[in-house]
Amino acid sequence: MPLGPLDLFDIKYRYQKAFERGNKEIDNNTLMKITKLTKGYAYAFQDLGYYVWQNSDNKVTEESVEKSIPLFKNDLFRNAYTKILSELSPTDRKFLFIMANCPKNIVEISYIREQMKKSSNYISQYRQRLMDSQVIVDTGYGKVTFSLPFMKDFLLEAAELYGIEE
Incomplete structure (x- = not known):
């Protein structure tokens, strides 16, 4: 049986802690945005987090999120959605x-x-x-x-x- 969606509060908390551990500042609006973008989908949580991390220096900004979205979408489409649709x-x-x-x-x-x-x-x-x-x-x-x-x-x-x- 497939897993259900992840809890958005948990995603937000995990993102917040990961960025804190990496000494990357993130404001609450940006944190909320990336959390909501995942819609609780585990693969999205991991993939978006990776790209946002890669596209930010000491601070996660709106720009680093926007820069991550095309890469994130490409991975979702190629690695997950094409397979989902085919099944x-x-x-x-x-x-x-x-x-x-x-x-x-x-x-x-x-x-x-x-x-x-x-x-x-x-x-x-x-x-x-x-x-x-x-x-x-x-x-x-x-x-x-x-x-x-x-x-x-x-x-x-x-x-x-x-x-x-x-």
Whole structure:
């Protein structure tokens, strides 16, 4: 069974302690930003922390975080998301691409159902599968969002680069 997301308070604490041990100053706003960017995803926590560390001197700044994001996204896309996507069924992928193409970050299940032209029961089984796979998360009655950082960006770029939309 896959591990759940890491606790954001724990991530914040671990980042704070790691930067303190390395004698790198970090203000609370920057610390909160990098913590939230991980969305609790363990690989994101490690990878983003690595790049932020590499891109900062004695102080972690907004600039060092911004400099880290393209490298971080590239690693997520290449090392994690490509594999995650390849292991999903065509219907799971279609569900995700519909979510990615929705202008809102929190997507109504009714929107996905309309786009797929399928029944609520049909959609709910794929919703549950994707939640079990920890790719999406329930955000309230009839609503979901991506649980992984930059997953929407990945799907939109994959669709454009490879012509994948299912």
